[in-house]
Amino acid sequence: MAKKEKEAGSRCCVKIVNKKDVYLTEFANENDYLRLKRLKGRHFSFDASFPDSTTQHEVYTTTTAELVEEVLQGRNGSVFCYGATGAGKTYTMLGTLENPGVMVLAIKDLFTSIRQRSFDGNHVVQLSYLEVYNETVRDLLSPGRPLVLREDKQGIVAAGITQYRAYSTDEVMALLQRGNQNRTTEPTRANETSSRSHAILQVVVEYRVKDASMNIFNRVGKLSLIDLAGSERALATDQRTLRSLEGANINRSLLALSSCINALVEGKKHIPFRNSKLTQLLKDSLGGACNTVMIANISPSNLSFGETQNTLHWAYRAKEIRTKTSDTNEEVIEISETGTDQAKLLLELQKENRELRVQLTCQQQKLLTLQAQSLAANASPPTPSSVMSLETPSTAQPKEKSKHRSTFLTRTCFTPESKNRGAEEAVVKELRLIVKALELEMARMKKDHATQLKQKDDIIRELSRKNEKTAEVGVKKGVTRASLRPKEPNPGELKSPSHRFRSPVPTAKKRSFWDITTANSPSVTTLHGRKTRSHIISEPVAAPSMLPQPGFARQRPDVHK
Numbered sequence: 001m002a003k004k005e006k007e008a009g010s011r012c013c014v015k016i017v018n019k020k021d022v023y024l025t026e027f028a029n030e031n032d033y034l035r036l037k038r039l040k041g042r043h044f045s046f047d048a049s050f051p052d053s054t055t056q057h058e059v060y061t062t063t064t065a066e067l068v069e070e071v072l073q074g075r076n077g078s079v080f081c082y083g084a085t086g087a088g089k090t091y092t093m094l095g096t097l098e099n100p101g102v103m104v105l106a107i108k109d110l111f112t113s114i115r116q117r118s119f120d121g122n123h124v125v126q127l128s129y130l131e132v133y134n135e136t137v138r139d140l141l142s143p144g145r146p147l148v149l150r151e152d153k154q155g156i157v158a159a160g161i162t163q164y165r166a167y168s169t170d171e172v173m174a175l176l177q178r179g180n181q182n183r184t185t186e187p188t189r190a191n192e193t194s195s196r197s198h199a200i201l202q203v204v205v206e207y208r209v210k211d212a213s214m215n216i217f218n219r220v221g222k223l224s225l226i227d228l229a230g231s232e233r234a235l236a237t238d239q240r241t242l243r244s245l246e247g248a249n250i251n252r253s254l255l256a257l258s259s260c261i262n263a264l265v266e267g268k269k270h271i272p273f274r275n276s277k278l279t280q281l282l283k284d285s286l287g288g289a290c291n292t293v294m295i296a297n298i299s300p301s302n303l304s305f306g307e308t309q310n311t312l313h314w315a316y317r318a319k320e321i322r323t324k325t326s327d328t329n330e331e332v333i334e335i336s337e338t339g340t341d342q343a344k345l346l347l348e349l350q351k352e353n354r355e356l357r358v359q360l361t362c363q364q365q366k367l368l369t370l371q372a373q374s375l376a377a378n379a380s381p382p383t384p385s386s387v388m389s390l391e392t393p394s395t396a397q398p399k400e401k402s403k404h405r406s407t408f409l410t411r412t413c414f415t416p417e418s419k420n421r422g423a424e425e426a427v428v429k430e431l432r433l434i435v436k437a438l439e440l441e442m443a444r445m446k447k448d449h450a451t452q453l454k455q456k457d458d459i460i461r462e463l464s465r466k467n468e469k470t471a472e473v474g475v476k477k478g479v480t481r482a483s484l485r486p487k488e489p490n491p492g493e494l495k496s497p498s499h500r501f502r503s504p505v506p507t508a509k510k511r512s513f514w515d516i517t518t519a520n521s522p523s524v525t526t527l528h529g530r531k532t533r534s535h536i537i538s539e540p541v542a543a544p545s546m547l548p549q550p551g552f553a554r555q556r557p558d559v560h561k
């Protein structure tokens, strides 16, 4: 129960039983004397329910720890917090210095597991952090123009979002702090640093390993951690203010979310993911192959009964959604098999190439032999043996060769002139023709071989280049921002968790984990006309908003005072 709620004299209307069941009690109106003792209630059952004594670590281990393990196995996971303004969504996801939340614990866990597995493969961790504010998507790590959503093979992606390659928990923490300072917040009646945007942290883990037979396995798992903006109602008197626009857009996204949940539960063919940016971004988490956890945050105060009932209703509905089972390992094998196929093909081509070269050498030898025999024929009258050898060219035996040669020498130098010159000339002519034809044939074969060899060489070169590219993918993909990384003796090495946090700066405001180092950094007062967390921290203690505040469902008039 929040301090304000206690001060307003609220009673606890929520009871958690068996770590699963939630009993919600609706007390009768104080002025309704006849029904004063009447109690109405509702019961909801969930996979897990947490009473207020639960630690952040228990919430993390029950809801998210398993997903982190699955992400390392190459499956996608999403965790999102849903609930009314001030119900504790940001506390659950980010937490405080003393009690870090799901995002922090998940990242810490992820890096611990990676460190333990680093001996058997390469891990690349990439990070992006965005917010959806007034139906525009913004990069929280390098704020600038709104981003456009587009759909590709990996699902819905924000085009041009900064992907940081992270090496340690510390680095991720620094990035999160920075991103969180850029997040749009406003003081509301229920929460001084109320998040006016939906924030999505995406961590992509790529794992690459070579097995014994030198096959390369590549697994990619994506973890999305989502802190939704609070649900609330815009009042009629507040219609033209920026706050009402924010509220309307937040409600629009959440309404779209509830429509998607309804459609998914009812098994409809068309799921209206395109109705809002938020549902577009959650498409994978809700309707795709993904392990998804929804954390519903509620206040135990009876003053928030309506909001609580609403939240529990949607969480109960969402429980029925069945996401597709993802078997990323099969995809991984597919990818690696392609790699193996290419490697096999490369080996086969190299072997074939070698054989072709041997063949070419043999043919060249034959050609030389023929040329020599042709010379012999020119210089001397043919003998039956020399004609025989011309008709059946072969890689002649050394013995035969020497025999031919001696015959040739003997005949050139010592044989007396033949009487039948006309017949000899005719034979020489014939032999010349044969030699010429053979030479032509050899030239053609040589040309063919050269072309084949060139083609094979090209294929081999292409395959080698592809293999090299595949090996480099992890390195080229990320934008490394070395300046963000603390200088370490060995930057690739993962740090121990004891280096994780920096000293807190005392603040009288909400002690969000992410606000801790803000006082040290130059404060950004506004960003595109919005207030951000850094703005709130640099201001003196915020006065309560003068704007009419959206109320909880059953607001008592004295609560405003």
Ligand SMILES: Nc1ncnc2c1ncn2[C@@H]1O[C@H](COP(=O)(O)OP(=O)(O)OP(=O)(O)O)[C@@H](O)[C@H]1O
Pocket: 002, 083, 084, 085, 086, 087, 088, 089, 090, 091, 092, 188, 191, 193, 194, 195, 196, 228, 229, 230, 231, 297, 510, 511
């Ligand atoms: N379980 C908890 N234990 C201690 N404090 C909590 C807990 N949950 C919430 N709080 C405190 O309640 C206040 C409101 O919580 P938080 O900002 O997380 O709400 P929210 O649901 O994110 O609200 P909004 O939707 O407006 O952003 C914070 O000061 C937070 O520290």
